Amino acid sequence: MKLHDVQRAAVELFSARGFAATGIREIGRQVNLNSATLYHYTGSKEDLLDSIMRLALLELEQAGREAVARSQNPLDQLGHLVGAHVGITAVNPLTSRVIDHELRALTLDRRAKMLEIRDSYEEVWTQVFAHGLANGAFQVTNIKITRLAIIEMCNGVANWYNPNGELPVLDIQKMLIDLSGRMIGVDCLWSKIDGELAPPERFSVEPISSSSEDSGG
Amino acid sequence: MKLHDVQRAAVELFSARGFAATGIREIGRQVNLNSATLYHYTGSKEDLLDSIMRLALLELEQAGREAVARSQNPLDQLGHLVGAHVGITAVNPLTSRVIDHELRALTLDRRAKMLEIRDSYEEVWTQVFAHGLANGAFQVTNIKITRLAIIEMCNGVANWYNPNGELPVLDIQKMLIDLSGRMIGVDCLWSKIDGELAPPERFSVEPISSSSEDSGG
Amino acid sequence: MKLHDVQRAAVELFSARGFAATGIREIGRQVNLNSATLYHYTGSKEDLLDSIMRLALLELEQAGREAVARSQNPLDQLGHLVGAHVGITAVNPLTSRVIDHELRALTLDRRAKMLEIRDSYEEVWTQVFAHGLANGAFQVTNIKITRLAIIEMCNGVANWYNPNGELPVLDIQKMLIDLSGRMIGVDCLWSKIDGELAPPERFSVEPISSSSEDSGG
Amino acid sequence: MKLHDVQRAAVELFSARGFAATGIREIGRQVNLNSATLYHYTGSKEDLLDSIMRLALLELEQAGREAVARSQNPLDQLGHLVGAHVGITAVNPLTSRVIDHELRALTLDRRAKMLEIRDSYEEVWTQVFAHGLANGAFQVTNIKITRLAIIEMCNGVANWYNPNGELPVLDIQKMLIDLSGRMIGVDCLWSKIDGELAPPERFSVEPISSSSEDSGG
DNA sequence: GATGAATGAGGATTCATTCAT
């Protein structure tokens, strides 16, 4: 479908230059479409960004909920959750950067709706930590900061991981799961997880040749 | 000095809306200066961004080097380094966001020069990890990923910490030092550090009422 | 026929927003037709305007000639002419506004042809006045200005008459005939007219629910 | 002042082609100003139209009030009112056309405010007619229609009068005053008016070489 | 120092129109 081509091109440019610095004509050029034709597919430029972010956040949220549903044990849940988040981020680094950087480009009301989805996703994390703490499985001094630190660590993957490089995604997932484990006082969390990690999905909007290229910003 | 006012206003707007989405007139309005007058103080819009980023990165680098110089012991060094980075980030969240997000807005050659500074700073981290590993003090399976994960975790502070909130900066520093310690296999790193943390400096370009406000993106 | 639907929709929009401010898609939307389909029925946007104006002006001219043909007496002729013009204007206010306002939207040559029709119609008025003056029936100091004043007064009906209101068209016709009579020095012209007024025809292009609504402009 | 030049050019083009069909660049070209510079003087295109219409309508209203204030006698008042309206219309035909045709181009709220001014002006007419009727001086069968007919007749002057032609404005005023008089049952109203007509003022926005040129529409 | 005026380039978006299906 053409719409997907447009979205992919948009993600590529938005992630590289930023939403505001990307021209609608530039996007069109990448898909060999006149700028006027884009409006046939996407509505406004902001609509385009909105559709991309919504799609990505919804998939992230769903992946998070499925990850947690794989076990009742908070430790397992944390492992799966980190695995899912890191997996998705590593497989979709460009889209992830757009999610992380361009919320501010949305109009107030659209931003609010988008934040609802993000908050709903973060709620999943919050509950896992609450259980883990009550459980005694998580040994942390500050639950909130620890959670935020882990999430930021996971988000950071989009800034340095190159999916076309040598390191397989699974290795990154293992590593960050272990690091997360240590952060809550558990060593070698990866090896203790019950069940396999869900394979991370590639978004339909993620550009094909996404090479993160450490392209700044 | 007026230049600092302009820079502060610029950081405030760049961090909130992004460089490309911020108009030169908008900056002028915040400091009651005609847009044409800005050019007396700052040169071009890119010059303004360049000066801000350079200043901030140089201070960060210096703080990093001083942190490491406080001890010969890699564990101490890591603690001081994390403390410095987190401290600076927490005290200058808006400037930190600009550093993290707007490298891409620079022209190629300027970006290259800026990356040199950033690389030079990251080299400090790399060496600490190299020593820690050789030393046996750091128990990690993958140094590079561990280092990146820790740095991203520290950078993330700019996304959620509110310097006007209740939590003192020092508490954040302690927490993240402990978390970093655990990530390399050492518990309670904070209590083991030799010497006091250097008090984090506020950049001259950091807006006064910087409340991070978790304002998106 | 569909063509008439399109023309009616066009008159509705042209009279409300003006030709230049009306989009071809807007017209299509009103008749549930894709904008591309309009071209099967109407040709270009200007063709559409042209067909509307030509049709209306031709009907006006014919009505004018028939009105004058009803008597040899200049006073009767004037009465019938005013009656016809006012009647048509009151029954087709939207189309009348289009005629009055949108000549300028036509290309030079099309405008010239349209003006020929209008001039031909005005020639009817001119001759009635010439006869009335020669006759001695019209007592005027400036024949041209009087004629123009009467015509403008009649045209003005399109600006304020609401065909869905209480006042019947016939009352308007009576009133303006009397006023016209007074303007040439004859009182109660309406009661002196020989023969009945021709009933004013509704144009095929006049929108059905034409409520003039005094909607500005 | 440059602003006046811009307004004059705008009136010239708006009256000739219509607001919607006039480009901002076209206006700029006429005053040798870059289109971007126009915004320095005028704000948006709609602001430009708004300022023109407001200025013209306010002057018209003031002239109307002054005309009526010249006498207590309704007949005199009507004469002065018609004289003022016709005078202003004849001296400012282009601006008058803009007032008559382009209200629809304004946004809803701006249009509402503009209509307030116009209504306030028409209220002057309404009161004169009310007094004239109560007085017995006006012999009419329907005041409202008579009033509307006279106003439309006066407005019509903008459609045919050429200020650069042979006929002086005063002659037009005389003629239309007499015609208006006849419409309310009074012959030779002009010769009965007490006091001189106020000389009609030329608007600052009326183009200098305003030759009505009967340019369509 | 400071600013109003000025501008070329470019921003997103809409336009009337065509054409293959």
Place this chain on the structure above:
DNA sequence: GATGAATGAATCCTCATTCAT
């Protein structure tokens, strides 16, 4: 008949920047 896709040209407007004052 009817339409979705496509486009070049044009829309209004904003941009960063310069310069005479």
